[in-house]
Amino acid sequence: MDFSIPAEWTDLLRTVREFTEQEIEPIWRKIEDDDEIPAAVLAKxxxxxxxxLTIPEEYGGLGLPMLAKALVYExxxxxxxxxxSIIGTHCGIGTTAITNLGSEEQKRAYLPMLATGEWIGAFALTEPGAGSDAASIATSATRRGDRWILNGTKHFITNARMAKVFTVFAVTDRTKGSKGISAFIVPRDANGFTISRFQPTMGLRGSHVAELVFENCEIPAENLLGPEGLGYTxxxxxxxxxxxGIGARCVGAAQRCIELSVDYARQRKQFGKPIAEFQLIQGHLAEMAAETAAARQLAYYSASLLDAGKAARREAAMTKLVCTETYGRVVDKAVQIHGGMGYCKDVQVEHYYRDARITRIYExxxxxxxLIIARDLLGE
Ligand SMILES: Cc1cc2nc3c(=O)[nH]c(=O)nc-3n(C[C@H](O)[C@H](O)[C@H](O)COP(=O)(O)OP(=O)(O)OC[C@H]3O[C@@H](n4cnc5c(N)ncnc54)[C@H](O)[C@@H]3O)c2cc1C
Structure with a gap:
């Protein structure tokens, strides 16, 4: 397939590279220590x-197709x-449902502020009793006059600390199983909605997850997002x-780990020569590069299928599986190449190692x- 990159995307990619190299890279250690992304950086x-990234231009976004978004994510x-994580959650699960399913009034009310980042978006599906089995959520939404009343608890919700707008999934008809789940837009200041507890994590310093509690939380009837009963879909x-998108992010992270490892292998000397001259180290580097290149092609291919209007269910699942598992193997080798230093907080691969772990778990x-790939293969 032809993945040639139009000039306007190349300009955007260069801008993103300059931004991350000038604004994020110099403060990676500070982010690790403070567990905070400076507000000024998020504003920039x-x-x-x-x-x-994917909010349509008419609502103030860049309206990028999936391949361009994958390149930016990389x-x-x-x-x-x-x-x-903050940007990826916002641009992915945090705003996609409103963009795809929102009424014209909802899009006009939320998307322009979400597009600029003045409002941050979050997505609340997971509950203490419902993770992989998302259809078993217990949070309920009951219609009372011109309001919906929400009750229940969500956990592990990324961006909860700063989000202004939450896409929340709740059961509106318990007799209908997954067809009785609906989606809602819940503003942070809704009555009866509290962020109850932050959950410290292994990595992703600066990005936080929290528990949400809805206790007779009232939202207007018009905050139903899409048709009632279509929430699970x-x-x-x-x-x-x-x-x-997650696959593409993993490809970029793996590539960075390769570069950090090449640099380290060139400058670290043992037995009187740079470790880069040892063939076992070269073998690690070659495997890292080959696996990352293969994962990259799969991510681009799946993105181009989505842009062509295909559902690409199997390919999207393959992309998440292959790219996240590849990243896991690449970052493990990166730590190995760094030897004892790879286990120390003074070098970047240490936090990439911790940050990589979640990509095989969330979303x-x-x-x-x-299971998704196998069910598709088996025609289920
Ligand atoms: C840092 C972080 C950020 C997150 N952000 C969000 C967010 O913003 N919004 C949100 O809604 N959720 C979020 N999550 C939740 C995340 O999506 C879930 O943790 C994930 O889907 C797994 O659910 P679980 O943790 O309940 O694990 P479980 O579902 O309990 O799974 C435990 C283990 O059992 C396996 N397993 C489960 N079912 C099967 C099966 N049928 N066959 C084989 N193996 C199975 C799983 O693969 C896993 O290995 C986040 C989680 C974390 C840790």
């Missing part, structure tokens, strides 16, 4: 349009994952679109991707 990212993936479609674990 907003000014570049990075919060509106660039972003090179830099600190905490920063990328909306959640699955939103997650499917996100899979290619559908590797096991769930395999």
């Amino acid at each position: 990212a907003g000014a570049l349009g990075l919060f509106g 660039e972003l993936g090179r830099t600190h994952a905490g920063f990328v 909306t959640a699955l479609k939103t997650l499917a679109q996100g899979r290619v 559908g674990t590797s096991e769930i991707q395999k």
